[in-house]
Amino acid sequence: FQSLQAALNGQGDLEALLKGGPDLDPADVVRRRNTLLRQFPDARWTLTPGEALRDGRATVKLQVSGSRTDGPTTYRLEAEQRLALETDGRRITGQTVINEQSVLRSGDAPLPVSLLIPDAVLTGQRYDVDVIFDEPLDGAIAAGGIVALSPQDVATQDSPTLQLGALGGGGLFKTVQAPYTPGEQTWAVLMVHPKGIVSATKRVRVVADRAQLTL
DSSP states (O other), X not given: OHHHHHHHTTSSOTGGGBOOBTTBOHHHHHHHHHHHHHHOTTOEEEEEEEOOOTTSOOEEEEEEEEEEEETTEEEEEEEEEEEEEEESSSSEEEEEEEEEEEEEEEXXXXXXXXXXXXXXXXXXXXXXXXXXXXXXXXXXXOEEEEEEEOHHHHHHTOOOOOOOEEOOTTEEEEEEXXXXXXXXXXXXXXXXXXXXXXXXXXEEEXXXXXXXXXX
């Protein structure tokens, strides 16, 4: 993992560490990294060993942090993935995303929030997508919205258009439904508070077998 971490941070040839396969496109990985660096020039990647899966596969926790300043506003990004990586001994040949989320905050003091969104759900299941301000609103008026991202939105890292509504109870609370076919859903959330903005994304695995809810 040290070579991969170094390459992600510009200290090596990232594409040379990757071998193309059905679920891994080296050129796409490089493109997504470069897109993120254009948005957050000081972005840093950190890899640490994660808990093994039930089938014995090792996992890695990948964390990204970065910031950018737009006029008087500073934005701070914190994102993480848990991945099961496959290798041929020299190069990474495949990956399985176990969970993934990102949070972007603005403001002088980043607003603490909790993403109460499951990592995996059953096909057709109704489930809660809750994002909560960790501190009381104390009379402040907040607004928010949520939208499902298309695979194209995710691939191009485009910012979606969200319709905002007034928030009550200290956060955003919504019940949604999973599709009836296995795959994934990715949700984008935007919350506006007098002290700053919080934008978050979360990937949810959609599985047909209850045993797959916990890998």
